[in-house]
Amino acid sequence: MFSRRRQLPAPARAAVPTVGNERLLAGADLADGGWVVATTADLATVSRPDDGARLTLRRPWGDVDRAAFDPERSELTVEWVDAAPDLRLHLADPAGTRLPAVLRERVIWSVVLAETVDVPGGQVRVAVRRDLDGTMYSQAIAGDGVDLYRPEVARVVDATESKVRGACGLPG
Template sequence: MFSRRRQLTPAARRAVPLAGGERHLAAAELADGGHAVATTAGLAVLTDDVAPRLALRRPWCDVDRAAFDPERSVLTVEWVDAEPDLHLRLTDPTATNLPAALHERVLWSVLLAETVDVPGGRVRVAVRRRLDGSLFSQALAEEGVDLARPDVADVVNATESNLRGACGLPL
């Protein structure tokens, strides 16, 4: 039986250098002529297929959330920082497992998470994992939440301490 999954071209593979132990997991052709590539370490976006150039590369722990819209064939990635969302229009979503690979790797990077209500909104506190296995904590506030407010900081710090303690990280 043959697969409809397309492989990266050799030039595209070279445009996404791999660190020790890192592997390519999935790739998708994009409507703009580039490629999106999932590796064990993160997400990479390449410009056109003729002379691919690395346009973006971010580790999985930088992804806040991602969603795939099958009707529009668009994969949207939201980042943990202030960077604008990334919208990737796939040319043929049936020819790739990129959405599934992205979902799996983001889930892999989140060890524990809890969302807490605070004045002004909600904060998601998580313990995340890097490719090398090291752990760190992260607090992501909704727009309108002031993490510097003492009453907000108290709730976030207590939640972070609980999660870090549950993972064996220093408080």
């Protein structure tokens, strides 16, 4: 599916090995000389060749909370479900890659069902996500200022999680 595979340099491909039915979907040169690579399972970054073209990050699509591409700045921003610092990637040639579209497609693909609920302190998004092998799991992503361990928050989140899991055929 990745029609530009031959154009992704061999060191970048080698740093992101695929396993089983995983496939390389898209890649892009970064302004700093490294690469970003999207597979059917993960988003990965690879350092510049003079840094050894080594894998610097590899996370599954289920770890991506949100992603956005700013074409004016050629910047791709990825927000993580675990509140790790945002990943900001400056693409060297955004016109020469399908990466922003592939990123969007993979994040959407990983979300089976999601519901946002109001809780004391803000909002929580409860989602059922899927892995490459089709395994489904649920996750609760708290908004800023929300304590998932507060009993009144936990009750709402647990009920919502049970509801979305049941709607997907998973045990509550």
